[in-house]
Amino acid sequence: MVSDNSCGDLLPACNGEGVTITFLEQVLDILLEYILKTFDRSTKVIDFHYPDELLEGFNWMLDEQPNTLEDLLVTCRTTLKYAVKTGHPRYFNQLSTGLDMVGLAADWLTSTANTNMFTYEIAPVFVLLEYITLKKMREMIGWPGGCGDGIFSPGGAISNMYALLIARYKLFPEVKEKGMAAIPKLIAFTSEHSHFSIKKAAAALGIGTDGVVLIKCDVRGKIIPADLERRILEAKQKGFVPFFVNATAGTTVYGAFDPLVAIADICNKYKVWMHVDAAWGGGLLMSRKHRWKLNGAERGNSVTWNPHKMMGVPLQCSALLVREEGLLQNCNQMNACYLFQPDKQYDLSYDTGDKALQCGRHVDIFKLWLMWRAKGTMGFEAQIDKCLDLSDYLYNKIRNREGFEMVLDGKPQHTNVCFWYLPHSIRHLPDNEERRSLLLKVAPQIKTRMMSFGTTMVSYQPQGDKVNFFRMVISNPAATQEDIDFLIEEIERLGQDL
Template sequence: MESLAGEGVLEDEKQQVNEELLLKQITDLVINQRLLSGKANAEDRVVKFVHPEELKGLVELSLGGSSLNHVQILELCKQAVEYSVKTNHPKFLNQLYHACDPVGLAGAWLSDALNTNLYTFEVAPFFMMVEYAILAHLRGFIGWEDGDGIFAPGGSISNMYGIVLARYKKFPEVKSKGMSGIGELVAFTSQEGHYSIAKAAHWMGLGTDNLIIVASDSSGKMIPAELENKIVKALEQKKLPFFVNATSGTTVLGAYDPLEPLAFVCKKYDVWLHVDAAWGGGALVSHKYRFLMDGMELVDSVTWNLHKMLGAPLQCSAFLTKHKDILHRCNSASATYLFQTDKFYDTRYDTGDKSVQCGRKVDAFKLWLMWKARGDRGLEEMVDNAFECAEYFSRQIAQRSEFRLVLSEPNCTNVCFWYIPHQLSNCQESPEWWEQISKVAPAIKKRMVEKGSLMIGYQPLPHKNLVNFFRLVIPCQPRPTHEDMDFVIDEIERLGCDL
């Protein structure tokens, strides 16, 4: 990586850190190394992979001793870029996050510079009003005129908010008396649900044995009749159903659970219905694809990670509920050094007491600024393009004999498929053959990462008897093209043709 210090480095830079100059140089580093969304060149590597022990030898990681000078600090920043995955690269298709919107990045930099803590209007007046505005806008896409919400540190915590509120609504006494006198609570999620629900069951004292798994159909969608059967069985066992987690855009297959029939079941048995739309929530901004989330207005709460499909800077996770004031009633502790009742302004805007946190990062501003720059129509066009590229990719590999789709059509912008090398084509598809196929994706993944040309994920789904397959996830940022999709197909074939 070329030096940014260049000629004319001030002599005192070698002695101490010039903070203002460093910030300017970091901005130059981001721009010159093409780290912004849409700026990576096709020939750039997605990653310069080195193994953990090797990386320890390349970078001085230890702390303590004397301070470093300006040049040394800048060099560490360059190393961070050199050995990091370039998530802004159009061939980084590995996870459910990708590049961040550059306007959102500007918002993140500014809010970090202001170092604001989002718990009272007193210390965060501008950002508090921004959070109110963006949460109301998001609720509008769901179809709620009223309600509440908060930004949380990631989708896993947002999902946990849903469980906590569900328990409080059904058993408000749990806040003061605990769970010992309630009975055996049970929650429900599908086979495809995110693992954070199981972790939440453990953390909240339900126990993972009391998280009941509901079967999904061949496309990964929760089966409403199976949910009702599980609820009835739990009631027969004198257990207390209180929470159902549905998913809009499952992690692997991208499935959208059928919300209307699930809401009917939950209403029938007085169970809170939460939707984990961390990944697939982007469909809400699209007139063309929002049908995937029909019935969303009927649910009780939603997790929506704006840092995923829409490309807000990490992390940006909104928890939304149609139940007004329940967040405050459930979570408030009324700390008198923060939430005094005799303040000189409208204390309804001191929202920190409805959070499980005290200190809370300003995640709303970067999203709000990005939304101001793109508008509803701009974001809708980005979502439509991502879905269209997923459909294009599926059509292309369906025509290639060496590829096989796991699902005939993508649910979301996830496309799941196997690559079948020539040596394994036209063979009997025995258990032994599938065992061979299971080794193909890991082998190709190793080659693509070592080459740095592409990154996409793979996984098995044992509960559906599916061996390792690739999962391509297509983002809004950077804007994908048909050429990008063609490259992925051709590169996988180049890397795997001799297996």
């Protein structure tokens, strides 16, 4: 047990080796205990407390004087006690779930190395692994020989922003120096079911949210190509410049895959940049059974792909892949001579920092690369196919089950399964405004009870004219059919008296 030492006794303090090793071993014990609890189905997914309870129940204040190492260990235990176990087999709340042991080990290693991804000279192996992995990902998209470029970013929202940024630069390179005032009014197009990051990126880049046109979707959440073409022509008639179409491969709520081939034909016809937001669906490229859902992605100019979602890589791990080599560099480079000296002794193409928006960039690549080495492509394929099989299992269990009603007809496109639970009190009411107003409250009430008991977690939301429904997503390879059965029965238990 660490005594009353403070952090000042840890390395690099003189003779701090023993205290440091003891402290880190005890931290590791806390982490290992948490990992074992994460996979123990008898433990809670969450020990939920309201914000004021956590703020008042513990001392989180920052002090003038150093705390003891024992105090720090107590805080570490407390922090994990109230953390959500996102790797728990019954956590289905977000698109990013699971806890991969190899990915975790890789994260520990990169934190220990504590380096930056902007130059080869300070991150030689990591830079090379990023180069190799991005090339492999481009090959899997279908670009010949893995041609093109790419960058790992802090998340799918930033990857999508990169796509808008370079699409604008490709059409109007003068915007880099002169700004938006020097170019015509630009219009981007995306589906009404797409991720909010497209509008957020347009706001950040000065295009404006009014410069993003939302395209109608069919009943299953896919872009209607005819409406896309109509809106492009409408923008041109107004004197605006259509420059960017975002096609989604795996929407956040329905898991819909836009018709990429038809969209590519329209983009080619009107000379508009085609971006594929496959943050959620990109992992299906690893599966021979399911990759057809991304047919046409190879015709895109850029693709967002988040391995931290369907592939279970620890957060964060998001890639922006670009078909044209050199575009990222030309768009973003500032030639800072204190980092990117032109007379270094090695091939300067491996200094990747000048094509990134960031200066400091976290090492995200090692988690993905080490997991890929551990599993092989076939291992990822099996993991992904299992998750999609589980979504089919859930769909088949509830589609004709009393008290459940599907939001969409037909099998799920991805692992998203959207459904309502109907308590006995409203089960036989006619479909009218009164029934919808009652149904609106059901999912939030069940979710509140779910978090209070801590047994499982699943998300809910409205969509258009559809009131709150459960959106089940499966990306955790630890989940089993028994966990799906538990979720169904738990929803019934928690909602039976509503």
